[in-house]
Amino acid sequence: MGGDFAPRTVVLGAISASRKLARDSRIVLFGDKSRIEEILAEENCPAGTFDIVHTSEVIEMGDNPTQAFSKKTDSSIVVGFNHLLEGKIDGFASAGSTGAMMVGCMYTVKQIEGVIRPTISALFPTIDGSEALLLDVGLNVDCKPDVLYQYGIIGSTYAKSVMGKANPRVALLNIGEEKEKGNQQTKATYELMDNSTDFNFVGNIEAKHLFDSSVADVIVCDGFVGNTILKMSEGIFEMTRQQGLKNTYFENLNYEKVGGTPVLGINSTVIIGHGCSSATAIENMVLQTEKTIKAGVAAKLREIFS
């Protein structure tokens, strides 16, 4: 029931995703059962394609996330998180209220012991068609240096297990390449990261090299800065579309291609999608969830932080 165009768009995205998932993966839909079945019938989708868990409530975008999560106990988000906590599902994705999704993460599956602050990340497309993991992209907008240091560990682990990088290069987003450059936060973080044995720190990266895969696989930054970068990319994508500029790279800046941002540093797999997710975005969000579950990121992080 999450996202601006739910449930129709979500169901359509799930149908597309169901055709691409591995045989041993299965999608469980949480939401208004009769409306879901109606859409499935319209799309001539066989009834057995999904498990459906009926929920009667919806957390709206305007709701206070914490209050809504504790009161709307039969909403798709709350019921989904309970299934996740009970191990009935292995991962949970939604394009619904980001706030409620985060409350769900912290109240149900909880953060991994030793992780100071969980993070949300994004796969930023590079010009050669590959990607770099950017984190944090908006969850923690006042990051302390030790939090950013941990994001180096978390990002490196994700890059190894999900992106298949053997020895991921971790860079710190800064306004200069030299170690003495930056604000108080990045200078102190550089000190912590330099000579780290927890990950392969390659130094500072400037935003002009975001598009260039030759520098880093993982880019660590404060959530305010990371979110600004994502929003600016969104603006560039929109602008090129309005101008009728066709270019593969700018197409890749389209959030629909990625689908969602994984919440990392918690005890399970949770992916948060864009509120205005299209069916394509939902499809990619589901596929990304499968990939993240199979990579066992949460278990690996638990081991590292224990």
Add this chain to the structure above:
Amino acid sequence: MGGDFAPRTVVLGAISASRKLARDSRIVLFGDKSRIEEILAEENCPAGTFDIVHTSEVIEMGDNPTQAFSKKTDSSIVVGFNHLLEGKIDGFASAGSTGAMMVGCMYTVKQIEGVIRPTISALFPTIDGSEALLLDVGLNVDCKPDVLYQYGIIGSTYAKSVMGKANPRVALLNIGEEKEKGNQQTKATYELMDNSTDFNFVGNIEAKHLFDSSVADVIVCDGFVGNTILKMSEGIFEMTRQQGLKNTYFENLNYEKVGGTPVLGINSTVIIGHGCSSATAIENMVLQTEKTIKAGVAAKLREIFS
């Protein structure tokens, strides 16, 4: 003598600029007189086009700015600032060491009384061919809310006097449009700016609307964030050039079009150019200097802050 390709490129840029300046404007060149005259002769430029003040030293990019400024007293930057302080010139521009230029500003003409921290700004191109003033873009990377508030005043004054905006719309760069969004810094700044009578505050702006002139004329942000935005724009411009993508907007992201960033909040007109300035960039920097001098920005700011 400033910039990676000095003095040749600087002289070439000055020659082009000299053809476009008003009749009552005159360029004074500071640098190695014989080398300058050599270039002028090669270019068949009449000897009387410029005043030339000979200087024998050069502040290099690797020099410590404060030490270099106090020791290399016959460098083009130090001699230039002394001329500015003595009123022999009305504005000073250089593509040399940004650090030394800032030291020059603070040690000679000094900041305006009442201004907490001077700022550097950039004209960010919008999709309809106009521009928005973005500040700070890298001078103050740990801005307190009262400093950002003053940047609203400074930006608004610049937009009125140089950009010809009658009632400039001042926005705060943030990661959401709602007033409660942001980090500690932007939330506190919003509180200060809201209901301001010093300028026309229009609320938060997200980075996706940077390209859109319908929102704001002046965009205030922390120097770390502003510099990240400029660097990302630089990356986008480079990328589109490498990909052979022809588009007027992306061409406008080219720093050469603007030329330099004015230092605002000091008692005179100082423009700092990009270290790798081309002749075109130098030309635009000189023209921008003339424009800023004629607009009397420093005097207006002095009046406001007195």
